Amino acid sequence: MPPPKDRLAAMQKTAGDDDDFNVPMDEDMEGPLKDFFKDVEEIRTSCDKIDVKINDVKKLQSEILTSPSVDPKMQAQMDDLMAEIKKLANSVRSKLKKMEQETEAEEKGRGQVTGEL
Numbered sequence: 494m495p496p497p498k499d500r501l502a503a504m505q506k507t508a509g510d511d512d513d514f515n516v517p518m519d520e521d522m523e524g525p526l527k528d529f530f531k532d533v534e535e536i537r538t539s540c541d542k543i544d545v546k547i548n549d550v551k552k553l554q555s556e557i558l559t560s561p562s563v564d565p566k567m568q569a570q571m572d573d574l575m576a577e578i579k580k581l582a583n584s585v586r587s588k589l590k591k592m593e594q595e596t597e598a599e600e601k602g603r604g605q606v607t608g609e610l
Contacts, residue, residue: 540585542581543585546581549574550574554571557571
């Protein structure tokens, strides 16, 4: 019997650098899983928004550092961006905390059910 083919190189070539972790939502999905995936998608969207705003801050910081004098308009833009980032980050943090608490409560509930069996 011949040895199996080494297909690692072919698989790596077709895999690419795709960072798309989107999970297809089944429209018929109901209950806690649908809510979970909805929450995850909201968190991902917020993280993407934060990433865009961080890039905007980097650009603005470069402009501020290269300008001979600090423009109050640029400083106001920077403050606004930082406030938006903070607001989005707090929102993500609270959603994650809520999900963690729900998961812990669900695991405790399951533990009690399995302990009874």
